[in-house]
Amino acid sequence: MAPFVKPSEAELERRRTIQINDETVTNISSTDFPGHYPGEDNSWSFETFKNTFRVEHHYLTPAESSFSLIGADAAIANALRRILISEIPTLAIETVYVYNNTSVIQDEVLCHRLGLIPFTGSKKGIREFLRWRRKAEDGTPGPVYDYNTVQLRLQVECTRNPSAAPDEREPTKLYHHAHVYARDIEFVPAGRQADLFQAPEDIIRPVNPDILVAKLRPGQVIDLQMHMHKGVGADHAKFSPVATASYRLLPTITITRPILGRDADKFARCFPRGVIALERVSAAEANTPGSGYEGHEGEKKAVVADPMKDTVSRECLRHPEFEGKVKLGRRRDHFIFSIESTGQWDSDELLLEAIKTMKKKCERLEKQVINMVR
Amino acid sequence: MSREAYQVPTGSQAANPAAVGKSFDAYGGGAAEVGPQMQYLCGDCGLKFQMRRGDAIRCKECGCRILYKERTKRMVQFEAR
Numbered sequence: 001m002a003p004f005v006k007p008s009e010a011e012l013e014r015r016r017t018i019q020i021n022d023e024t025v026t027n028i029s030s031t032d033f034p035g036h037y038p039g040e041d042n043s044w045s046f047e048t049f050k051n052t053f054r055v056e057h058h059y060l061t062p063a064e065s066s067f068s069l070i071g072a073d074a075a076i077a078n079a080l081r082r083i084l085i086s087e088i089p090t091l092a093i094e095t096v097y098v099y100n101n102t103s104v105i106q107d108e109v110l111c112h113r114l115g116l117i118p119f120t121g122s123k124k125g126i127r128e129f130l131r132w133r134r135k136a137e138d139g140t141p142g143p144v145y146d147y148n149t150v151q152l153r154l155q156v157e158c159t160r161n162p163s164a165a166p167d168e169r170e171p172t173k174l175y176h177h178a179h180v181y182a183r184d185i186e187f188v189p190a191g192r193q194a195d196l197f198q199a200p201e202d203i204i205r206p207v208n209p210d211i212l213v214a215k216l217r218p219g220q221v222i223d224l225q226m227h228m229h230k231g232v233g234a235d236h237a238k239f240s241p242v243a244t245a246s247y248r249l250l251p252t253i254t255i256t257r258p259i260l261g262r263d264a265d266k267f268a269r270c271f272p273r274g275v276i277a278l279e280r281v282s283a284a285e286a287n288t289p290g291s292g293y294e295g296h297e298g299e300k301k302a303v304v305a306d307p308m309k310d311t312v313s314r315e316c317l318r319h320p321e322f323e324g325k326v327k328l329g330r331r332r333d334h335f336i337f338s339i340e341s342t343g344q345w346d347s348d349e350l351l352l353e354a355i356k357t358m359k360k361k362c363e364r365l366e367k368q369v370i371n372m373v374r
Numbered sequence: 375m376s377r378e379a380y381q382v383p384t385g386s387q388a389a390n391p392a393a394v395g396k397s398f399d400a401y402g403g404g405a406a407e408v409g410p411q412m413q414y415l416c417g418d419c420g421l422k423f424q425m426r427r428g429d430a431i432r433c434k435e436c437g438c439r440i441l442y443k444e445r446t447k448r449m450v451q452f453e454a455r
Contacts, residue, residue: 093454097449098449100445100447102445107450111452112454114454115453115454115455219415
């Protein structure tokens with residue numbers, strides 16, 4: 001067999017760039033699989049992956065994180081995204097027992113709203129102590145124990161505030177409990193939960209205490225109990241640990257011919273701030289024949305400063321003065337992830353948990369494949 | 375029953391002599407004329423007060439004629455979905 005052909009660097013660059021033209025997007029499919037290019041070895045190898053794969057962190061807060069996966073296939077990136085959204089378990093309100101609700105918001109709507117409130121608490125308690133609520137053998141919801149259910153209570157009654165000023169118009173000052181917030185929800189510990197979820201750090205509490213649940217007027221009452229269970233986002237969005245988990249491909253901007261003077265200013269304004277920088281044409285450049293800078297020494301020229309900030313609006317492709325001078329694209333194997341947590345998990349833990357889940361799934365698949373060929 | 379004998383039923387017992395002595399009160403608590411006490415809410419001032427069958431349908435404080443029954447105390451279960 002003939003030795004494998006190695007493609008040139010320019011060819012590789014072309015293959016990993018998605019071309020963004022003024023009205024079309026081309027070269028969208030990845031081609032790095034065996035048999036696509038004759039004579040080339042494009043089989044997947046762990047060694048190459050280990051050497052080329054990189055993770056770059058951009059910023060990290062408990063609520064939000066952003067990082068780049070470089071050198072991964074879209075399948076991997078998308079699997080991670082989907083696991084983040086729908087397969088990492090969280091605790092959320094699942095059943096509501098309404099004893100009384102005389103507010104204007106209907107029971108069903110109120111319960112739906114309660115379900116969507118994100119809660120947090122002791123990480124150890126939620127992840128290690130609390131387990132799934134199993135179904136009974138006949139398919140009905142299984143029994144409720146302290147290790148699979150968290151009980152909450154919401155009891156509010158709106159009353160008039162006798163000390164309010166006579167000309168007061170603001171309902172929150174005129175009445176007590178005119179607004180019901182998520183912070184009014186109380187945790188009712190059961191069994192061993194009292195030790196695991198202790199105030200103030202570990203107690204089960206809403207992540208955002210200021211979520212408005214309902215509005216009341218004097219005489220109106222809300223009295224209900226809630227049961228929280230563990231679930232996954234595939235079942236209902238309230239169980240999703242992320243507000244958004246998304247990725248985009250790194251934009252590329254290639255200036256093929258110099259953009260100078262007033263055009264450079266206009267070019268910079270076609271992009272979000274910080275993407276294009278303006279520099280002066282140096283003497284060396286002006287003296288290089290064929291560079292396009294001849295006789296323009298000291299003039300402004302546009303250079304690409306930070307393509308990551310680009311939104312790929314393609315505005316620059318609309319103007320005739322930039323025609324043939326710029327190429328837009330995206331890097332096929334550079335995924336800029338952005339994960340926004342709802343608060344039960346920290347955003348950095350989410351990625352690790354997603355990878356853990358993916359590994360588990362792969363192991364399960366591996367077993368099945370082995371069974372298949374046996 | 376002949377057409378002449380029929381009388382339009384009204385709330386007042388006296389206007390319907392045929393019904394005197396009979397009670398339509400399913401609860402059967404107390405005297406037949408009085409009936410059980412029920413909690414009502416005034417639609418205007420929000421006052422909670424008790425009323426019996428035959429009482430004037432009026433709020434005892436403000437005289438509003440719109441009254442509400444209280445919501446059942448029975449628990450209702452919902453899925454938070």
